[in-house]
Every structure is written in C-alpha cells, then in structure tokens.
Amino acid sequence: MTTDTPMIFAIPSKGRLKEQVEAWLAECGFRVEMTGGARGYSAELSGLPGVSVRLLSAGDIAAGLDSGDLHLGVTGEDLLRERGDDMDSRVMLLRALGFGRADLVVTAPKSWLDVDTMADIDEVGHLHLAKTGRRLRVATKYVTQTRAFFARHGVADYRIVESSGATEGAPAAGAAELVVDITTTGATLAANGLKVLSDGVILKSQAQLTASLVTPWTEGQLDSLARLLSVVEAKGRARTLATLVWPAEQDAAGQAAVAPFVEAGGSRRANGALLATGDLFAAAAALAQAGVEPVTVSRPDYVFESRSAVLEALKGRLNGRYLTSMSKITEPNGA
Ligand SMILES: Nc1ncnc2c1ncn2[C@@H]1O[C@H](COP(=O)(O)OP(=O)(O)OP(=O)(O)O)[C@@H](O)[C@H]1O
Numbered sequence: 001m002t003t004d005t006p007m008i009f010a011i012p013s014k015g016r017l018k019e020q021v022e023a024w025l026a027e028c029g030f031r032v033e034m035t036g037g038a039r040g041y042s043a044e045l046s047g048l049p050g051v052s053v054r055l056l057s058a059g060d061i062a063a064g065l066d067s068g069d070l071h072l073g074v075t076g077e078d079l080l081r082e083r084g085d086d087m088d089s090r091v092m093l094l095r096a097l098g099f100g101r102a103d104l105v106v107t108a109p110k111s112w113l114d115v116d117t118m119a120d121i122d123e124v125g126h127l128h129l130a131k132t133g134r135r136l137r138v139a140t141k142y143v144t145q146t147r148a149f150f151a152r153h154g155v156a157d158y159r160i161v162e163s164s165g166a167t168e169g170a171p172a173a174g175a176a177e178l179v180v181d182i183t184t185t186g187a188t189l190a191a192n193g194l195k196v197l198s199d200g201v202i203l204k205s206q207a208q209l210t211a212s213l214v215t216p217w218t219e220g221q222l223d224s225l226a227r228l229l230s231v232v233e234a235k236g237r238a239r240t241l242a243t244l245v246w247p248a249e250q251d252a253a254g255q256a257a258v259a260p261f262v263e264a265g266g267s268r269r270a271n272g273a274l275l276a277t278g279d280l281f282a283a284a285a286a287l288a289q290a291g292v293e294p295v296t297v298s299r300p301d302y303v304f305e306s307r308s309a310v311l312e313a314l315k316g317r318l319n320g321r322y323l324t325s326m327s328k329i330t331e332p333n334g335a
Pocket residue numbers: 014015016017057058059060075076077078079100101102182183184185205
C-alpha cells in the first residue's frame with residue numbers, strides 16, 4: 001500500500017555522518033535521488049515509494065525526531081540523548097548502524113596526577129570551593145548528559161560553562177577546569193593535555209536509525225517503514241551469515257556434519273546450510289572430516305525474514321498513543 005502522505009526520513013546533509021549514511025543506504029541497495037536539483041535538500045529513495053527524504057544537519061535531525069516533525073532519521077545517539085533525560089519517551093532507537101562512533105567523556109588536565117575518577121572530582125570540587133569560593137567549571141556543549149552523569153556520581157560542586165566549539169581548549173584558555181566532549185581517536189584530547197577519567201565514559205555513541213514516537217504515524221507510513229526496515233535488517237543479517245553448498249548425493253552426511261552449527265544459529269538448506277560466519281571454518285573442517293566435498297561457500301546479499309521484532313516493538317509503543325484517527329494498528333498476533 002502506498003501512502004498519500006509520505007513517511008519523512010531525515011539523513012545528514014553535511015558533516016562526518018553524511019558520507020557514511022549515504023554509503024550505508026547504497027549498501028542496502030537504495031539510491032538517494034535528489035528532487036529539486038542537486039543542491040536541494042529533499043530527495044527520494046529509489047525503489048521505495050512513500051518515503052520523502054530530508055537532508056538536515058545531525059543536530060536538526062535529533063531535534064526534528066524529538067519534536068515530531070520527522071518520522072524517521074539517522075543521527076548520533078549523543079545528539080538524541082542531549083534532547084533530555086526523558087528522550088526515550090519521545091523517540092525509539094531502532095538500529096545501531098556501526099558507524100559515527102564517538103565516546104562522550106569527562107576529562108581533566110593530565111597534570112592533575114591525583115585525579116583519576118569521578119570520586120576524585122567530587123573531592124577536588126569540595127576543596128576548590130573551600131579554597132577559592134568558586135565552583136569547578138566544566139566546559140561542554142553536552143549539558144543534559146553532563147548534569148545527569150555528575151548527579152549520578154554525587155558530584156554537586158561544579159558549574160557548567162557552555163561551549164559550542166573548540167571545547168578542549170577551555171582549560172588552557174582559563175575558561176574551565178574540566179571538559180566533557182566527544183572523542184574518537186583521542187588526538188584532540190592529547191593535543192590539549194587532557195585525560196579521560198577511568199570511570200568517565202558517559203556514553204558510547206554511534207549513528208542510530210531512530211523513529212519519532214510523538215509524530216502521528218499512519219498505517220501507510222508504517223508500511224513504508226516496514227519495507228525500509230526489512231531491507232536494512234536483511235542486509236545486516238546477510239553480513240553475519242554464509243551459505244554452504246555440497247553435492248546432493250552427500251546431503252545426509254553433510255547435514256549430519258553441520259548439525260551442531262545449525263543448532264547454534266544457522267538453518268538447513270537443500271544440499272547445504274546457512275551458518276554464522278564465525279562457525280564457517282569449523283563447519284568446513286567437520287564436512288571435510290565426513291568426506292563431504294566439494295563444499296562451496298558464498299555470502300548472501302540479503303537474508304529476509306518475515307517478521308521484524310523492532311517494528312513490532314515500535315508498533316507496541318505507538319499503539320493507541322500517537323496514531324492518527326484513520327489508522328489502526330493490528331496487534332502482532334502470536335500466530
Ligand atoms: N570524531 C568525531 N567528532 C565529532 N563528531 C563525531 C565524531 N565521530 C562521530 N561523530 C558524530 O557525528 C555527529 C555530529 O556530526 P556533525 O558535527 O556533522 O553534526 P552537527 O553537530 O549537527 O553539525 P555542526 O557541528 O556543524 O553543528 C555526532 O553524533 C557525533 O557523535
């Protein structure tokens with residue numbers, strides 16, 4: 001079924017996530033076709049009608065999912081969590097995409113030799129306040145997550161200095177004592193003489209395919225999501241599996257040899273099996289041992305399954321809450 005109002009799907013228009021998102025979509029077999037010219041900010045996905053693609057900054061995608069202006073988007077989990085401690089009530093993370101990885105961390109100057117943990121920060125905070133009458137300053141643009149993390153560790157004697165760029169330079173510039181920022185290679189922290197506290201990892205972030213729970217979803221829009229998700233999940237599954245094929249006349253011996261691997265997370269095929277790639281060499285050895293040959297191995301492009309647990313979980317969360325009046329969600333039936 002095609003919808004009259006398309007599902008709105010936002011992807012990064014710039015920055016470090018842009019190319020990786022485009023590569024991921026291409027790998028799934030979708031082409032992003034710009035509508036309104038190559039320099040426009042709207043597009044369609046080839047082969048997937050009913051989806052309107054918007055190109056936005058990663059930060060705006062998090063905001064649009066949170067406000068309900070978008071149905072679906074790809075952005076960093078760090079940016080989503082920054083929308084509020086209660087963000088899980090407004091958006092649902094559908095799938096971690098394995099790229100755009102960055103850690104949100106609490107850092108202190110390397111020269112603070114006695115400081116290694118959040119408990120040390122608590123102590124230093126008290127001392128600093130007693131000695132100077134001022135609170136320890138923490139430079140960050142991740143205010144929400146910094147507050148929640150410091151509270152969880154019982155650290156109260158600090159204040160946040162909001163920073164929107166070059167945050168790691170704050171201590172050297174005399175603008176703050178501590179820094180909370182994201183790091184990937186650690187090069188920026190090292191260049192600024194900062195170290196990550198041993199219990200200072202606030203979030204291990206990566207790009208997430210995310211649905212808004214506050215936008216009204218029609219049945220047709222959920223159908224579009226179902227099609228997109230089935231392809232994305234089929235591609236993800238394919239990456240973890242390999243197909244083994246052996247001669248028909250040796251099928252009984254072949255199936256017996258791979259039975260333990262099928263049980264551990266594979267499935268039988270006619271004259272072959274679909275197995276976890278991690279089991280591949282052990283299975284090949286078992287087949288050789290049983291005298292089954294030749295065995296050919298290939299990687300599937302997609303492995304489709306009829307149900308998506310993630311989609312059913314999303315429907316469960318939407319059920320009766322934000323659906324438009326015309327649409328009705330069928331409960332996942334146990335059949
Ligand atoms: N090394 C990194 N540095 C910064 N962001 C990274 C890094 N690796 C992954 N990311 C992720 O990329 C996203 C931010 O991307 P980007 O800076 O392009 O977007 P933006 O913040 O919306 O744009 P702008 O910084 O221009 O406002 C975040 O989710 C972040 O976690």
